[in-house]
Amino acid sequence: MLTHAAEDYLKSIYKLQEKGGKVSTGILAEYLDVKPASATGMVKKLKTMKLVRYERYRGVTLTDAGKAIALEIIRHHRLLELYLFTALGVPWDGVHDEAEKLEHVISEDVEARMDEFLGYPTADPHGAPIPDKNGVVTRTASIPMTDLQDGQSCVVAEVSDNDSALLRHIGSFNLYPGTAFSVIEVAPFEGPFTIDIAGQQVVIGREVAKQIFVDKVQDPDNV
Amino acid sequence: MLTHAAEDYLKSIYKLQEKGGKVSTGILAEYLDVKPASATGMVKKLKTMKLVRYERYRGVTLTDAGKAIALEIIRHHRLLELYLFTALGVPWDGVHDEAEKLEHVISEDVEARMDEFLGYPTADPHGAPIPDKNGVVTRTASIPMTDLQDGQSCVVAEVSDNDSALLRHIGSFNLYPGTAFSVIEVAPFEGPFTIDIAGQQVVIGREVAKQIFVDKVQDPDNV
DNA sequence: TATATAATTTAGCCATGCCTAAATTAGTTT
DNA sequence: AAACTAATTTAGGCATGGCTAAATTATATA
Ligand SMILES: [Mn+2]
Ligand SMILES: [Mn+2]
Ligand SMILES: [Mn+2]
Ligand SMILES: [Mn+2]
Numbered sequence: 001m002l003t004h005a006a007e008d009y010l011k012s013i014y015k016l017q018e019k020g021g022k023v024s025t026g027i028l029a030e031y032l033d034v035k036p037a038s039a040t041g042m043v044k045k046l047k048t049m050k051l052v053r054y055e056r057y058r059g060v061t062l063t064d065a066g067k068a069i070a071l072e073i074i075r076h077h078r079l080l081e082l083y084l085f086t087a088l089g090v091p092w093d094g095v096h097d098e099a100e101k102l103e104h105v106i107s108e109d110v111e112a113r114m115d116e117f118l119g120y121p122t123a124d125p126h127g128a129p130i131p132d133k134n135g136v137v138t139r140t141a142s143i144p145m146t147d148l149q150d151g152q153s154c155v156v157a158e159v160s161d162n163d164s165a166l167l168r169h170i171g172s173f174n175l176y177p178g179t180a181f182s183v184i185e186v187a188p189f190e191g192p193f194t195i196d197i198a199g200q201q202v203v204i205g206r207e208v209a210k211q212i213f214v215d216k217v218q219d220p221d222n223v
Numbered sequence: 224m225l226t227h228a229a230e231d232y233l234k235s236i237y238k239l240q241e242k243g244g245k246v247s248t249g250i251l252a253e254y255l256d257v258k259p260a261s262a263t264g265m266v267k268k269l270k271t272m273k274l275v276r277y278e279r280y281r282g283v284t285l286t287d288a289g290k291a292i293a294l295e296i297i298r299h300h301r302l303l304e305l306y307l308f309t310a311l312g313v314p315w316d317g318v319h320d321e322a323e324k325l326e327h328v329i330s331e332d333v334e335a336r337m338d339e340f341l342g343y344p345t346a347d348p349h350g351a352p353i354p355d356k357n358g359v360v361t362r363t364a365s366i367p368m369t370d371l372q373d374g375q376s377c378v379v380a381e382v383s384d385n386d387s388a389l390l391r392h393i394g395s396f397n398l399y400p401g402t403a404f405s406v407i408e409v410a411p412f413e414g415p416f417t418i419d420i421a422g423q424q425v426v427i428g429r430e431v432a433k434q435i436f437v438d439k440v441q442d443p444d445n446v
Numbered sequence: 447t448a449t450a451t452a453a454t455t456t457a458g459c460c461a462t463g464c465c466t467a468a469a470t471t472a473g474t475t476t
Numbered sequence: 477a478a479a480c481t482a483a484t485t486t487a488g489g490c491a492t493g494g495c496t497a498a499a500t501t502a503t504a505t506a
Pocket of ligand 3: 231322323324326327
């Protein structure tokens with residue numbers, strides 16, 4: 001078994017390489033809130049374990065073995081988030097930190113039991129996909145809310161789960177995954193979004209909108 | 224926050240000093256499956272943190288601060304065992320190892336939510352008392368099954384939870400806490416116990432009987 | 447093409463928590 | 477009282493995973 005630290009590195013490399021191929025040790029260090037020298041050190045260890053491809057100054061990528069472990073940990077994390085949310089009522093801005101610690105520690109048996117209890121779910125409380133038992137991820141092609149135009153109708157697909165204050169804020173507008181809304185107005189000059197959620201008019205700043213991902217819907221009212 | 228290792232040491236010192244006052248570093252090392260030198264090292268660290276009283280060659284005891292932490296971890300452990308057993312159906316011979324890892328990692332919030340879900344329970348699946356939120360333990364005065372005489376009726380109160388093969392064995396006789404049985408015969412010369420559980424006749428070896436603790440009941444059939 | 451800048455790596459250090467082997471102490475036996 | 481034995485502690489080492497400071501390399505700029 002790997003150490004918690006190694007698992008977190010693999011998970012982070014996976015996430016970073018999803019949006020941008022090779023991952024520099026600097027970016028990795030920043031993401032993990034660690035100094036670059038520490039990231040370099042761990043990456044070298046992961047290389048000797050053949051979990052990572054790495055050449056100095058050239059960045060890191062996961063091998064198939066490394067990716068499998070990363071997905072396993074991500075599966076733990078997201079199942080745990082949903083389990084804590086659903087079974088114990090932990091608020092959606094609290095589940096991330098809790099899962100961050102538990103993910104390294106639960107057995108495959110408990111993983112399977114949570115999966116069954118939850119009915120083999122495919123997304124966590126923030127809308128992120130839960131890799132299946134074999135590490136297969138079904139991605140949805142959601143777009144950032146900031147790409148929306150006036151009048152567009154859509155459904156919230158996913159929300160960034162890193163910042164719990166942000167989640168509380170987004171939750172206060174009821175913008176959970178699955179919630180439908182339509183854009184009333186996008187203010188010019190990088191301005192805020194005015195939207196309609198279930199008849200309620202709400203203003204969402206651009207920085208917040210960047211963290212919200214949606215699926216467009218054909219709006220029958222708007223033809 | 225303490226390290227996992229330090230928490231496990233405090234928990235172990237607590238359990239060992241329950242039956243026998245001061246705890247030697249040797250006993251502690253054996254209990255934790257660690258070399259005596261390692262136990263001495265950790266005990267010195269715990270002393271600088273004022274969690275433990277210790278003088279070389281003289282044994283260790285917990286301070287009030289150390290005892291409070293030990294009880295907090297024991298509470299986590301036992302609540303987790305019962306939660307895993309009740310909510311996720313983890314078999315009673317599996318909950319100990321799982322809880323051993325989770326106990327260091329759950330938040331006070333999750334602790335409180337499990338407690339509520341379980342209806343503020345007072346015993347874990349093996350019958351061990353769960354300290355309350357303030358660290359108060361309500362001990363029961365159970366006796367080892369080996370103290371029973373022929374004809375005695377009793378109820379299982381508690382079973383050792385260290386050895387999971389033993390638990391499977393005991394479970395195969397349905398000797399869970401709460402189960403009533405009566406002694407048919409105690410074979411002489413340190414022999415086995417023949418007992419009656421719900422009409423079924425079962426033979427229990429002495430080594431197993433030592434690990435089972437019971438409460439005597441006045442048996443109306445036997446007057 | 448040379449040089450400046452920024453990123454990355456190396457070197458060396460620290461804390462934790464384990465280990466083995468050697469030294470010390472306590473307690474018991476003669 | 478001395479000697480022996482068993483328990484305990486000390487000394488020194490190793491792996492992990494951080495850190496800082498200095499050296500190196502890549503890249504952009506002149
Ligand atoms: Mn983690
Ligand atoms: Mn999430
Ligand atoms: Mn533990
Ligand atoms: Mn137990």
